[in-house]
Amino acid sequence: MNIDYIIIAVVVVVLIILLILxxxxxxxxxxxxxxxxxxxxxxxxxxxxxxT
Structure with missing residues (x-):
């Protein structure tokens, strides 16, 4: 099982940006x-x- 950490990092960054917005x-x-x-x-x- 190969975990792609780059995709996970991109998803986390997008979620953080959406939360801030x-x-x-x-x-x-x-x-x-x-x-x-x-x-x-x-x-x-x-x-x-x-x-009045």
């Missing part, structure tokens, strides 16, 4: 979500029945 995207989306929530709290939407 996923974590960066998640962090960026989380920051955008927090900003949206803060903005909604500062300027809530008005409804037809609301006074």
């Amino acid at each position: 996923f974590l960066r995207r998640n962090n960026k989306d989380e920051k955008a979500f927090e900003q949206d929530i803060i903005q909604e709290e500062l300027n809530p939407e008005k409804h037809k029945g609301d006074k």
Whole structure:
């Protein structure tokens, strides 16, 4: 049984790169979500029945 370590190394490197990209995207989306929530709290939407 012959194990090809080069293929295993390439797969591991690709998985690490994908994980890093996923974590960066998640962090960026989380920051955008927090900003949206803060903005909604500062300027809530008005409804037809609301006074003022």
